[in-house]
Amino acid sequence: MTGILDSVNQRTQLVGQNRLELLTFRLNGRQRYGINVFKVKEVLQCPRLTAMPNLHRLVRGVAHIRGQTVSVIDMSLATGGRPTADIEKAFVVIAEFNRTIQAFLVSSVERIINMHWEAILPPPSGAGRSNYLTAVTNIDNELVEIIDVEKILAEIAPVNETMDESISQSFAEAEQDTDIVRRILIADDSTVARKQVQRAIESIGFECILTKDGKDAYEKLEEMAKEGSIYDQISLVISDIEMPEMDGYTLTAEIRRNSELKDLYVILHSSLSGVFNQAMVERVGANSFIAKFNPDELGNAVKTALIK
Incomplete structure:
Protein backbone atom coordinates (compact mmCIF):
# COMPACT_ATOMS: atom_id res chain seq x y z
CA MET A 1 0.00 0.00 0.00
CA ALA A 157 -20.26 7.80 -29.85
CA PRO A 158 -21.33 11.48 -29.89
CA VAL A 159 -22.10 12.89 -26.45
CA ASN A 160 -25.23 14.74 -25.43
CA GLU A 161 -24.49 18.48 -25.28
CA THR A 162 -27.92 19.65 -24.10
CA MET A 163 -28.38 20.89 -20.56
CA ASP A 164 -31.49 20.31 -18.53
CA GLU A 165 -33.89 23.24 -19.00
CA SER A 166 -34.05 23.81 -15.23
CA ILE A 167 -30.42 24.98 -15.27
CA SER A 168 -31.13 27.59 -17.93
CA GLN A 169 -34.24 28.64 -15.99
CA SER A 170 -32.14 29.14 -12.85
CA PHE A 171 -29.95 31.66 -14.68
CA ALA A 172 -32.96 33.41 -16.16
CA GLU A 173 -34.43 33.85 -12.67
CA ALA A 174 -31.13 34.90 -11.11
CA GLU A 175 -30.64 37.63 -13.70
CA GLN A 176 -33.48 39.59 -12.11
CA ASP A 177 -31.68 39.70 -8.74
CA THR A 178 -27.98 39.88 -9.50
CA ASP A 179 -25.59 41.21 -12.10
CA ILE A 180 -23.92 38.18 -13.64
CA VAL A 181 -21.27 38.82 -16.27
CA ARG A 182 -22.48 36.48 -19.01
CA ARG A 183 -19.11 35.71 -20.52
CA ILE A 184 -16.86 32.73 -19.77
CA LEU A 185 -13.33 31.96 -20.93
CA ILE A 186 -12.77 28.36 -22.09
CA ALA A 187 -9.34 26.76 -22.48
CA ASP A 188 -9.06 23.38 -24.23
CA ASP A 189 -6.64 22.02 -26.81
CA SER A 190 -9.16 19.62 -28.36
CA THR A 191 -11.30 21.38 -30.96
CA VAL A 192 -14.09 18.87 -30.34
CA ALA A 193 -14.04 19.28 -26.55
CA ARG A 194 -13.84 23.06 -26.90
CA LYS A 195 -16.93 23.10 -29.11
CA GLN A 196 -18.80 20.75 -26.77
CA VAL A 197 -18.24 23.10 -23.85
CA GLN A 198 -19.05 26.15 -25.96
CA ARG A 199 -22.39 24.76 -27.13
CA ALA A 200 -23.36 23.76 -23.61
CA ILE A 201 -22.41 27.14 -22.12
CA GLU A 202 -24.10 29.12 -24.88
CA SER A 203 -27.30 27.15 -24.29
CA ILE A 204 -27.62 28.82 -20.87
CA GLY A 205 -27.15 32.29 -22.31
CA PHE A 206 -23.42 32.91 -21.93
CA GLU A 207 -20.91 34.18 -24.46
CA CYS A 208 -17.67 32.19 -24.74
CA ILE A 209 -14.09 33.32 -25.26
CA LEU A 210 -12.24 30.33 -26.73
CA THR A 211 -8.54 29.65 -26.21
CA LYS A 212 -6.54 26.65 -27.42
CA ASP A 213 -4.29 25.99 -24.41
CA GLY A 214 -3.20 27.32 -21.01
CA LYS A 215 -0.61 29.70 -22.41
CA ASP A 216 -3.10 31.16 -24.88
CA ALA A 217 -5.67 31.51 -22.07
CA TYR A 218 -3.27 33.24 -19.68
CA GLU A 219 -2.07 35.68 -22.34
CA LYS A 220 -5.68 36.50 -23.19
CA LEU A 221 -6.50 37.11 -19.52
CA GLU A 222 -3.47 39.41 -19.14
CA GLU A 223 -4.51 41.31 -22.26
CA MET A 224 -8.06 41.74 -20.95
CA ALA A 225 -6.82 42.86 -17.52
CA LYS A 226 -4.97 45.75 -19.19
CA GLU A 227 -8.28 47.00 -20.56
CA GLY A 228 -10.01 47.10 -17.16
CA SER A 229 -11.13 44.94 -14.28
CA ILE A 230 -11.20 41.30 -15.40
CA TYR A 231 -14.23 40.71 -13.16
CA ASP A 232 -16.29 43.11 -15.30
CA GLN A 233 -15.34 41.17 -18.46
CA ILE A 234 -15.72 37.48 -17.57
CA SER A 235 -17.40 35.59 -14.78
CA LEU A 236 -15.14 32.54 -14.64
CA VAL A 237 -12.67 30.25 -16.41
CA ILE A 238 -13.32 26.67 -17.52
CA SER A 239 -10.06 24.91 -18.30
CA ASP A 240 -8.96 21.52 -19.52
CA ILE A 241 -5.97 20.03 -17.66
CA GLU A 242 -3.91 18.43 -20.45
CA MET A 243 -2.81 21.18 -22.84
CA PRO A 244 0.32 22.05 -24.83
CA GLU A 245 2.80 24.60 -23.47
CA MET A 246 0.89 25.18 -20.21
CA ASP A 247 -1.44 22.70 -18.53
CA GLY A 248 -4.59 23.61 -16.63
CA TYR A 249 -3.00 23.21 -13.19
CA THR A 250 -0.21 25.62 -14.11
CA LEU A 251 -2.71 28.04 -15.65
CA THR A 252 -4.67 28.04 -12.38
CA ALA A 253 -1.51 28.58 -10.33
CA GLU A 254 -0.48 31.50 -12.56
CA ILE A 255 -3.94 33.05 -12.21
CA ARG A 256 -3.65 32.84 -8.41
CA ARG A 257 -0.20 34.52 -8.51
CA ASN A 258 -1.45 37.47 -10.57
CA SER A 259 -2.93 40.24 -8.43
CA GLU A 260 -5.27 41.32 -11.22
CA LEU A 261 -6.63 37.80 -11.82
CA LYS A 262 -6.24 35.99 -8.49
CA ASP A 263 -9.94 36.01 -7.52
CA LEU A 264 -11.22 34.51 -10.77
CA TYR A 265 -13.35 31.41 -10.29
CA VAL A 266 -11.66 28.46 -12.03
CA ILE A 267 -13.34 25.17 -12.96
CA LEU A 268 -10.99 22.41 -14.11
CA HIS A 269 -12.77 20.22 -16.63
CA SER A 270 -10.89 17.16 -17.80
CA SER A 271 -11.06 13.64 -19.20
CA LEU A 272 -8.43 12.73 -16.60
CA SER A 273 -9.70 11.00 -13.47
CA GLY A 274 -8.28 9.77 -10.20
CA VAL A 275 -7.36 10.96 -6.73
CA PHE A 276 -4.44 13.06 -7.94
CA ASN A 277 -6.89 15.43 -9.64
CA GLN A 278 -8.57 16.31 -6.35
CA ALA A 279 -5.19 16.78 -4.69
CA MET A 280 -4.10 19.16 -7.44
CA VAL A 281 -7.37 21.11 -7.32
CA GLU A 282 -6.51 22.03 -3.75
CA ARG A 283 -2.80 22.52 -4.38
CA VAL A 284 -3.13 25.03 -7.23
CA GLY A 285 -6.23 26.77 -5.87
CA ALA A 286 -8.87 25.77 -8.43
CA ASN A 287 -12.43 26.17 -7.18
CA SER A 288 -13.73 22.86 -8.50
CA PHE A 289 -12.99 19.87 -10.72
CA ILE A 290 -15.46 18.00 -12.91
CA ALA A 291 -14.82 15.14 -15.30
CA LYS A 292 -15.75 15.40 -18.98
CA PHE A 293 -18.34 15.45 -20.35
CA ASN A 294 -21.71 15.82 -18.71
CA PRO A 295 -23.48 19.06 -19.71
CA ASP A 296 -25.71 19.07 -16.61
CA GLU A 297 -22.73 18.72 -14.27
CA LEU A 298 -20.96 21.51 -16.13
CA GLY A 299 -24.04 23.72 -15.95
CA ASN A 300 -24.50 23.03 -12.26
CA ALA A 301 -20.82 23.85 -11.62
CA VAL A 302 -21.31 27.22 -13.31
CA LYS A 303 -24.53 27.69 -11.34
CA THR A 304 -22.71 26.98 -8.05
CA ALA A 305 -20.05 29.52 -8.99
CA LEU A 306 -22.36 32.35 -9.96
CA ILE A 307 -25.72 31.96 -8.21
CA LYS A 308 -25.52 32.41 -4.45
Missing part, protein backbone atom coordinates in the same frame (compact mmCIF):
# COMPACT_ATOMS: atom_id res chain seq x y z
CA THR A 2 2.85 2.39 0.83
CA GLY A 3 4.30 1.83 -2.64
CA ILE A 4 0.98 2.67 -4.29
CA LEU A 5 0.58 5.85 -2.26
CA ASP A 6 4.15 6.89 -3.06
CA SER A 7 3.43 6.38 -6.76
CA VAL A 8 0.28 8.54 -6.53
CA ASN A 9 2.21 11.26 -4.68
CA GLN A 10 5.01 11.23 -7.25
CA ARG A 11 2.53 11.60 -10.08
CA THR A 12 0.75 14.40 -8.24
CA GLN A 13 4.03 16.28 -8.02
CA LEU A 14 4.78 15.56 -11.68
CA VAL A 15 1.54 17.16 -12.82
CA GLY A 16 1.99 20.13 -10.51
CA GLN A 17 5.31 20.87 -12.17
CA ASN A 18 3.69 21.24 -15.60
CA ARG A 19 5.12 17.86 -16.60
CA LEU A 20 3.70 14.67 -18.08
CA GLU A 21 4.69 11.16 -19.00
CA LEU A 22 4.10 10.28 -22.64
CA LEU A 23 3.60 6.71 -23.87
CA THR A 24 4.85 6.51 -27.45
CA PHE A 25 3.61 4.03 -30.05
CA ARG A 26 3.41 3.44 -33.79
CA LEU A 27 0.53 2.60 -36.10
CA ASN A 28 1.13 1.10 -39.56
CA GLY A 29 4.09 3.23 -40.54
CA ARG A 30 7.22 4.83 -39.12
CA GLN A 31 5.43 7.85 -37.62
CA ARG A 32 5.49 7.93 -33.80
CA TYR A 33 2.46 8.95 -31.73
CA GLY A 34 1.91 9.69 -28.06
CA ILE A 35 -0.72 9.49 -25.33
CA ASN A 36 -0.56 10.78 -21.76
CA VAL A 37 0.30 7.94 -19.37
CA PHE A 38 -2.22 9.30 -16.85
CA LYS A 39 -4.97 8.10 -19.17
CA VAL A 40 -3.48 4.64 -19.69
CA LYS A 41 -4.55 1.78 -17.45
CA GLU A 42 -2.46 -0.93 -19.10
CA VAL A 43 -0.96 -2.16 -22.38
CA LEU A 44 -1.57 -5.72 -23.59
CA GLN A 45 -0.83 -7.95 -26.54
CA CYS A 46 -4.03 -7.79 -28.57
CA PRO A 47 -6.45 -10.40 -27.18
CA ARG A 48 -8.86 -12.39 -29.28
CA LEU A 49 -11.43 -10.05 -30.82
CA THR A 50 -15.09 -10.92 -31.25
CA ALA A 51 -17.10 -9.40 -34.08
CA MET A 52 -20.57 -8.12 -33.23
CA PRO A 53 -23.44 -6.86 -35.41
CA ASN A 54 -23.61 -3.14 -36.20
CA LEU A 55 -20.23 -2.22 -34.74
CA HIS A 56 -18.91 1.18 -35.78
CA ARG A 57 -16.52 0.88 -38.72
CA LEU A 58 -13.60 2.06 -36.54
CA VAL A 59 -14.18 -0.71 -33.99
CA ARG A 60 -12.39 -3.91 -34.98
CA GLY A 61 -14.22 -5.99 -32.39
CA VAL A 62 -14.79 -6.38 -28.67
CA ALA A 63 -12.53 -8.10 -26.14
CA HIS A 64 -13.07 -9.46 -22.64
CA ILE A 65 -10.43 -7.75 -20.50
CA ARG A 66 -10.21 -7.91 -16.70
CA GLY A 67 -13.85 -8.85 -16.38
CA GLN A 68 -15.06 -6.12 -18.75
CA THR A 69 -16.20 -6.21 -22.36
CA VAL A 70 -14.29 -3.44 -24.11
CA SER A 71 -14.60 -2.05 -27.63
CA VAL A 72 -11.28 -2.15 -29.50
CA ILE A 73 -10.86 0.93 -31.69
CA ASP A 74 -8.39 0.71 -34.57
CA MET A 75 -6.31 3.85 -34.01
CA SER A 76 -4.90 3.75 -37.54
CA LEU A 77 -8.36 3.59 -39.12
CA ALA A 78 -9.65 6.27 -36.75
CA THR A 79 -6.97 8.74 -37.86
CA GLY A 80 -7.56 8.20 -41.57
CA GLY A 81 -5.04 5.42 -42.21
CA ARG A 82 -5.41 1.84 -43.37
CA PRO A 83 -6.57 -0.92 -41.01
CA THR A 84 -3.98 -2.26 -38.58
CA ALA A 85 -2.31 -5.26 -40.14
CA ASP A 86 -1.40 -8.51 -38.38
CA ILE A 87 -3.68 -8.03 -35.37
CA GLU A 88 -2.19 -11.07 -33.61
CA LYS A 89 1.10 -9.18 -33.25
CA ALA A 90 -0.52 -5.83 -32.42
CA PHE A 91 -1.13 -4.30 -28.99
CA VAL A 92 -4.07 -2.66 -27.26
CA VAL A 93 -3.71 0.42 -25.07
CA ILE A 94 -6.42 0.33 -22.41
CA ALA A 95 -7.31 3.91 -21.49
CA GLU A 96 -9.89 5.88 -19.56
CA PHE A 97 -11.38 8.90 -21.29
CA ASN A 98 -14.49 10.80 -20.34
CA ARG A 99 -15.55 8.30 -17.66
CA THR A 100 -15.41 5.25 -19.94
CA ILE A 101 -12.85 2.55 -20.69
CA GLN A 102 -11.65 2.08 -24.27
CA ALA A 103 -9.03 -0.08 -25.97
CA PHE A 104 -6.99 1.37 -28.83
CA LEU A 105 -5.39 -1.01 -31.30
CA VAL A 106 -1.81 0.01 -32.24
CA SER A 107 0.93 -1.77 -34.19
CA SER A 108 3.64 -1.41 -31.56
CA VAL A 109 4.29 0.26 -28.21
CA GLU A 110 7.67 1.83 -27.48
CA ARG A 111 8.45 3.57 -24.19
CA ILE A 112 7.37 6.10 -21.59
CA ILE A 113 9.06 9.50 -21.72
CA ASN A 114 8.98 12.13 -18.97
CA MET A 115 8.46 15.54 -20.54
CA HIS A 116 7.63 19.14 -19.75
CA TRP A 117 4.38 20.54 -21.13
CA GLU A 118 6.34 23.47 -22.55
CA ALA A 119 7.92 20.99 -24.98
CA ILE A 120 4.45 19.94 -26.17
CA LEU A 121 3.40 22.35 -28.92
CA PRO A 122 0.13 23.01 -30.78
CA PRO A 123 -0.16 21.37 -34.21
CA PRO A 124 1.28 23.43 -37.08
CA SER A 125 -1.22 25.88 -38.53
CA GLY A 126 -1.02 24.16 -41.92
CA ALA A 127 -2.30 20.86 -40.50
CA GLY A 128 -5.88 21.84 -41.32
CA ARG A 129 -9.09 21.39 -39.35
CA SER A 130 -9.59 17.75 -40.27
CA ASN A 131 -6.44 16.47 -38.58
CA TYR A 132 -6.59 14.28 -35.46
CA LEU A 133 -3.86 16.04 -33.49
CA THR A 134 -4.00 18.07 -30.30
CA ALA A 135 -0.25 18.62 -30.14
CA VAL A 136 3.20 17.65 -31.40
CA THR A 137 6.61 17.32 -29.78
CA ASN A 138 10.17 16.41 -30.70
CA ILE A 139 11.74 13.27 -29.25
CA ASP A 140 15.18 12.08 -30.41
CA ASN A 141 15.00 14.53 -33.32
CA GLU A 142 11.77 12.95 -34.50
CA LEU A 143 8.31 14.53 -34.59
CA VAL A 144 5.84 12.77 -32.29
CA GLU A 145 2.13 13.44 -32.85
CA ILE A 146 -0.30 13.48 -29.91
CA ILE A 147 -3.70 12.27 -31.05
CA ASP A 148 -7.00 14.00 -30.24
CA VAL A 149 -8.67 10.97 -28.69
CA GLU A 150 -11.75 13.00 -27.76
CA LYS A 151 -12.34 13.74 -31.44
CA ILE A 152 -12.17 10.02 -32.26
CA LEU A 153 -14.56 9.11 -29.45
CA ALA A 154 -17.00 11.86 -30.47
CA GLU A 155 -17.15 10.37 -33.97
CA ILE A 156 -17.84 6.88 -32.64
Whole structure:
Protein backbone atom coordinates (compact mmCIF):
# COMPACT_ATOMS: atom_id res chain seq x y z
CA MET A 1 0.00 0.00 0.00
CA THR A 2 2.85 2.39 0.83
CA GLY A 3 4.30 1.83 -2.64
CA ILE A 4 0.98 2.67 -4.29
CA LEU A 5 0.58 5.85 -2.26
CA ASP A 6 4.15 6.89 -3.06
CA SER A 7 3.43 6.38 -6.76
CA VAL A 8 0.28 8.54 -6.53
CA ASN A 9 2.21 11.26 -4.68
CA GLN A 10 5.01 11.23 -7.25
CA ARG A 11 2.53 11.60 -10.08
CA THR A 12 0.75 14.40 -8.24
CA GLN A 13 4.03 16.28 -8.02
CA LEU A 14 4.78 15.56 -11.68
CA VAL A 15 1.54 17.16 -12.82
CA GLY A 16 1.99 20.13 -10.51
CA GLN A 17 5.31 20.87 -12.17
CA ASN A 18 3.69 21.24 -15.60
CA ARG A 19 5.12 17.86 -16.60
CA LEU A 20 3.70 14.67 -18.08
CA GLU A 21 4.69 11.16 -19.00
CA LEU A 22 4.10 10.28 -22.64
CA LEU A 23 3.60 6.71 -23.87
CA THR A 24 4.85 6.51 -27.45
CA PHE A 25 3.61 4.03 -30.05
CA ARG A 26 3.41 3.44 -33.79
CA LEU A 27 0.53 2.60 -36.10
CA ASN A 28 1.13 1.10 -39.56
CA GLY A 29 4.09 3.23 -40.54
CA ARG A 30 7.22 4.83 -39.12
CA GLN A 31 5.43 7.85 -37.62
CA ARG A 32 5.49 7.93 -33.80
CA TYR A 33 2.46 8.95 -31.73
CA GLY A 34 1.91 9.69 -28.06
CA ILE A 35 -0.72 9.49 -25.33
CA ASN A 36 -0.56 10.78 -21.76
CA VAL A 37 0.30 7.94 -19.37
CA PHE A 38 -2.22 9.30 -16.85
CA LYS A 39 -4.97 8.10 -19.17
CA VAL A 40 -3.48 4.64 -19.69
CA LYS A 41 -4.55 1.78 -17.45
CA GLU A 42 -2.46 -0.93 -19.10
CA VAL A 43 -0.96 -2.16 -22.38
CA LEU A 44 -1.57 -5.72 -23.59
CA GLN A 45 -0.83 -7.95 -26.54
CA CYS A 46 -4.03 -7.79 -28.57
CA PRO A 47 -6.45 -10.40 -27.18
CA ARG A 48 -8.86 -12.39 -29.28
CA LEU A 49 -11.43 -10.05 -30.82
CA THR A 50 -15.09 -10.92 -31.25
CA ALA A 51 -17.10 -9.40 -34.08
CA MET A 52 -20.57 -8.12 -33.23
CA PRO A 53 -23.44 -6.86 -35.41
CA ASN A 54 -23.61 -3.14 -36.20
CA LEU A 55 -20.23 -2.22 -34.74
CA HIS A 56 -18.91 1.18 -35.78
CA ARG A 57 -16.52 0.88 -38.72
CA LEU A 58 -13.60 2.06 -36.54
CA VAL A 59 -14.18 -0.71 -33.99
CA ARG A 60 -12.39 -3.91 -34.98
CA GLY A 61 -14.22 -5.99 -32.39
CA VAL A 62 -14.79 -6.38 -28.67
CA ALA A 63 -12.53 -8.10 -26.14
CA HIS A 64 -13.07 -9.46 -22.64
CA ILE A 65 -10.43 -7.75 -20.50
CA ARG A 66 -10.21 -7.91 -16.70
CA GLY A 67 -13.85 -8.85 -16.38
CA GLN A 68 -15.06 -6.12 -18.75
CA THR A 69 -16.20 -6.21 -22.36
CA VAL A 70 -14.29 -3.44 -24.11
CA SER A 71 -14.60 -2.05 -27.63
CA VAL A 72 -11.28 -2.15 -29.50
CA ILE A 73 -10.86 0.93 -31.69
CA ASP A 74 -8.39 0.71 -34.57
CA MET A 75 -6.31 3.85 -34.01
CA SER A 76 -4.90 3.75 -37.54
CA LEU A 77 -8.36 3.59 -39.12
CA ALA A 78 -9.65 6.27 -36.75
CA THR A 79 -6.97 8.74 -37.86
CA GLY A 80 -7.56 8.20 -41.57
CA GLY A 81 -5.04 5.42 -42.21
CA ARG A 82 -5.41 1.84 -43.37
CA PRO A 83 -6.57 -0.92 -41.01
CA THR A 84 -3.98 -2.26 -38.58
CA ALA A 85 -2.31 -5.26 -40.14
CA ASP A 86 -1.40 -8.51 -38.38
CA ILE A 87 -3.68 -8.03 -35.37
CA GLU A 88 -2.19 -11.07 -33.61
CA LYS A 89 1.10 -9.18 -33.25
CA ALA A 90 -0.52 -5.83 -32.42
CA PHE A 91 -1.13 -4.30 -28.99
CA VAL A 92 -4.07 -2.66 -27.26
CA VAL A 93 -3.71 0.42 -25.07
CA ILE A 94 -6.42 0.33 -22.41
CA ALA A 95 -7.31 3.91 -21.49
CA GLU A 96 -9.89 5.88 -19.56
CA PHE A 97 -11.38 8.90 -21.29
CA ASN A 98 -14.49 10.80 -20.34
CA ARG A 99 -15.55 8.30 -17.66
CA THR A 100 -15.41 5.25 -19.94
CA ILE A 101 -12.85 2.55 -20.69
CA GLN A 102 -11.65 2.08 -24.27
CA ALA A 103 -9.03 -0.08 -25.97
CA PHE A 104 -6.99 1.37 -28.83
CA LEU A 105 -5.39 -1.01 -31.30
CA VAL A 106 -1.81 0.01 -32.24
CA SER A 107 0.93 -1.77 -34.19
CA SER A 108 3.64 -1.41 -31.56
CA VAL A 109 4.29 0.26 -28.21
CA GLU A 110 7.67 1.83 -27.48
CA ARG A 111 8.45 3.57 -24.19
CA ILE A 112 7.37 6.10 -21.59
CA ILE A 113 9.06 9.50 -21.72
CA ASN A 114 8.98 12.13 -18.97
CA MET A 115 8.46 15.54 -20.54
CA HIS A 116 7.63 19.14 -19.75
CA TRP A 117 4.38 20.54 -21.13
CA GLU A 118 6.34 23.47 -22.55
CA ALA A 119 7.92 20.99 -24.98
CA ILE A 120 4.45 19.94 -26.17
CA LEU A 121 3.40 22.35 -28.92
CA PRO A 122 0.13 23.01 -30.78
CA PRO A 123 -0.16 21.37 -34.21
CA PRO A 124 1.28 23.43 -37.08
CA SER A 125 -1.22 25.88 -38.53
CA GLY A 126 -1.02 24.16 -41.92
CA ALA A 127 -2.30 20.86 -40.50
CA GLY A 128 -5.88 21.84 -41.32
CA ARG A 129 -9.09 21.39 -39.35
CA SER A 130 -9.59 17.75 -40.27
CA ASN A 131 -6.44 16.47 -38.58
CA TYR A 132 -6.59 14.28 -35.46
CA LEU A 133 -3.86 16.04 -33.49
CA THR A 134 -4.00 18.07 -30.30
CA ALA A 135 -0.25 18.62 -30.14
CA VAL A 136 3.20 17.65 -31.40
CA THR A 137 6.61 17.32 -29.78
CA ASN A 138 10.17 16.41 -30.70
CA ILE A 139 11.74 13.27 -29.25
CA ASP A 140 15.18 12.08 -30.41
CA ASN A 141 15.00 14.53 -33.32
CA GLU A 142 11.77 12.95 -34.50
CA LEU A 143 8.31 14.53 -34.59
CA VAL A 144 5.84 12.77 -32.29
CA GLU A 145 2.13 13.44 -32.85
CA ILE A 146 -0.30 13.48 -29.91
CA ILE A 147 -3.70 12.27 -31.05
CA ASP A 148 -7.00 14.00 -30.24
CA VAL A 149 -8.67 10.97 -28.69
CA GLU A 150 -11.75 13.00 -27.76
CA LYS A 151 -12.34 13.74 -31.44
CA ILE A 152 -12.17 10.02 -32.26
CA LEU A 153 -14.56 9.11 -29.45
CA ALA A 154 -17.00 11.86 -30.47
CA GLU A 155 -17.15 10.37 -33.97
CA ILE A 156 -17.84 6.88 -32.64
CA ALA A 157 -20.26 7.80 -29.85
CA PRO A 158 -21.33 11.48 -29.89
CA VAL A 159 -22.10 12.89 -26.45
CA ASN A 160 -25.23 14.74 -25.43
CA GLU A 161 -24.49 18.48 -25.28
CA THR A 162 -27.92 19.65 -24.10
CA MET A 163 -28.38 20.89 -20.56
CA ASP A 164 -31.49 20.31 -18.53
CA GLU A 165 -33.89 23.24 -19.00
CA SER A 166 -34.05 23.81 -15.23
CA ILE A 167 -30.42 24.98 -15.27
CA SER A 168 -31.13 27.59 -17.93
CA GLN A 169 -34.24 28.64 -15.99
CA SER A 170 -32.14 29.14 -12.85
CA PHE A 171 -29.95 31.66 -14.68
CA ALA A 172 -32.96 33.41 -16.16
CA GLU A 173 -34.43 33.85 -12.67
CA ALA A 174 -31.13 34.90 -11.11
CA GLU A 175 -30.64 37.63 -13.70
CA GLN A 176 -33.48 39.59 -12.11
CA ASP A 177 -31.68 39.70 -8.74
CA THR A 178 -27.98 39.88 -9.50
CA ASP A 179 -25.59 41.21 -12.10
CA ILE A 180 -23.92 38.18 -13.64
CA VAL A 181 -21.27 38.82 -16.27
CA ARG A 182 -22.48 36.48 -19.01
CA ARG A 183 -19.11 35.71 -20.52
CA ILE A 184 -16.86 32.73 -19.77
CA LEU A 185 -13.33 31.96 -20.93
CA ILE A 186 -12.77 28.36 -22.09
CA ALA A 187 -9.34 26.76 -22.48
CA ASP A 188 -9.06 23.38 -24.23
CA ASP A 189 -6.64 22.02 -26.81
CA SER A 190 -9.16 19.62 -28.36
CA THR A 191 -11.30 21.38 -30.96
CA VAL A 192 -14.09 18.87 -30.34
CA ALA A 193 -14.04 19.28 -26.55
CA ARG A 194 -13.84 23.06 -26.90
CA LYS A 195 -16.93 23.10 -29.11
CA GLN A 196 -18.80 20.75 -26.77
CA VAL A 197 -18.24 23.10 -23.85
CA GLN A 198 -19.05 26.15 -25.96
CA ARG A 199 -22.39 24.76 -27.13
CA ALA A 200 -23.36 23.76 -23.61
CA ILE A 201 -22.41 27.14 -22.12
CA GLU A 202 -24.10 29.12 -24.88
CA SER A 203 -27.30 27.15 -24.29
CA ILE A 204 -27.62 28.82 -20.87
CA GLY A 205 -27.15 32.29 -22.31
CA PHE A 206 -23.42 32.91 -21.93
CA GLU A 207 -20.91 34.18 -24.46
CA CYS A 208 -17.67 32.19 -24.74
CA ILE A 209 -14.09 33.32 -25.26
CA LEU A 210 -12.24 30.33 -26.73
CA THR A 211 -8.54 29.65 -26.21
CA LYS A 212 -6.54 26.65 -27.42
CA ASP A 213 -4.29 25.99 -24.41
CA GLY A 214 -3.20 27.32 -21.01
CA LYS A 215 -0.61 29.70 -22.41
CA ASP A 216 -3.10 31.16 -24.88
CA ALA A 217 -5.67 31.51 -22.07
CA TYR A 218 -3.27 33.24 -19.68
CA GLU A 219 -2.07 35.68 -22.34
CA LYS A 220 -5.68 36.50 -23.19
CA LEU A 221 -6.50 37.11 -19.52
CA GLU A 222 -3.47 39.41 -19.14
CA GLU A 223 -4.51 41.31 -22.26
CA MET A 224 -8.06 41.74 -20.95
CA ALA A 225 -6.82 42.86 -17.52
CA LYS A 226 -4.97 45.75 -19.19
CA GLU A 227 -8.28 47.00 -20.56
CA GLY A 228 -10.01 47.10 -17.16
CA SER A 229 -11.13 44.94 -14.28
CA ILE A 230 -11.20 41.30 -15.40
CA TYR A 231 -14.23 40.71 -13.16
CA ASP A 232 -16.29 43.11 -15.30
CA GLN A 233 -15.34 41.17 -18.46
CA ILE A 234 -15.72 37.48 -17.57
CA SER A 235 -17.40 35.59 -14.78
CA LEU A 236 -15.14 32.54 -14.64
CA VAL A 237 -12.67 30.25 -16.41
CA ILE A 238 -13.32 26.67 -17.52
CA SER A 239 -10.06 24.91 -18.30
CA ASP A 240 -8.96 21.52 -19.52
CA ILE A 241 -5.97 20.03 -17.66
CA GLU A 242 -3.91 18.43 -20.45
CA MET A 243 -2.81 21.18 -22.84
CA PRO A 244 0.32 22.05 -24.83
CA GLU A 245 2.80 24.60 -23.47
CA MET A 246 0.89 25.18 -20.21
CA ASP A 247 -1.44 22.70 -18.53
CA GLY A 248 -4.59 23.61 -16.63
CA TYR A 249 -3.00 23.21 -13.19
CA THR A 250 -0.21 25.62 -14.11
CA LEU A 251 -2.71 28.04 -15.65
CA THR A 252 -4.67 28.04 -12.38
CA ALA A 253 -1.51 28.58 -10.33
CA GLU A 254 -0.48 31.50 -12.56
CA ILE A 255 -3.94 33.05 -12.21
CA ARG A 256 -3.65 32.84 -8.41
CA ARG A 257 -0.20 34.52 -8.51
CA ASN A 258 -1.45 37.47 -10.57
CA SER A 259 -2.93 40.24 -8.43
CA GLU A 260 -5.27 41.32 -11.22
CA LEU A 261 -6.63 37.80 -11.82
CA LYS A 262 -6.24 35.99 -8.49
CA ASP A 263 -9.94 36.01 -7.52
CA LEU A 264 -11.22 34.51 -10.77
CA TYR A 265 -13.35 31.41 -10.29
CA VAL A 266 -11.66 28.46 -12.03
CA ILE A 267 -13.34 25.17 -12.96
CA LEU A 268 -10.99 22.41 -14.11
CA HIS A 269 -12.77 20.22 -16.63
CA SER A 270 -10.89 17.16 -17.80
CA SER A 271 -11.06 13.64 -19.20
CA LEU A 272 -8.43 12.73 -16.60
CA SER A 273 -9.70 11.00 -13.47
CA GLY A 274 -8.28 9.77 -10.20
CA VAL A 275 -7.36 10.96 -6.73
CA PHE A 276 -4.44 13.06 -7.94
CA ASN A 277 -6.89 15.43 -9.64
CA GLN A 278 -8.57 16.31 -6.35
CA ALA A 279 -5.19 16.78 -4.69
CA MET A 280 -4.10 19.16 -7.44
CA VAL A 281 -7.37 21.11 -7.32
CA GLU A 282 -6.51 22.03 -3.75
CA ARG A 283 -2.80 22.52 -4.38
CA VAL A 284 -3.13 25.03 -7.23
CA GLY A 285 -6.23 26.77 -5.87
CA ALA A 286 -8.87 25.77 -8.43
CA ASN A 287 -12.43 26.17 -7.18
CA SER A 288 -13.73 22.86 -8.50
CA PHE A 289 -12.99 19.87 -10.72
CA ILE A 290 -15.46 18.00 -12.91
CA ALA A 291 -14.82 15.14 -15.30
CA LYS A 292 -15.75 15.40 -18.98
CA PHE A 293 -18.34 15.45 -20.35
CA ASN A 294 -21.71 15.82 -18.71
CA PRO A 295 -23.48 19.06 -19.71
CA ASP A 296 -25.71 19.07 -16.61
CA GLU A 297 -22.73 18.72 -14.27
CA LEU A 298 -20.96 21.51 -16.13
CA GLY A 299 -24.04 23.72 -15.95
CA ASN A 300 -24.50 23.03 -12.26
CA ALA A 301 -20.82 23.85 -11.62
CA VAL A 302 -21.31 27.22 -13.31
CA LYS A 303 -24.53 27.69 -11.34
CA THR A 304 -22.71 26.98 -8.05
CA ALA A 305 -20.05 29.52 -8.99
CA LEU A 306 -22.36 32.35 -9.96
CA ILE A 307 -25.72 31.96 -8.21
CA LYS A 308 -25.52 32.41 -4.45
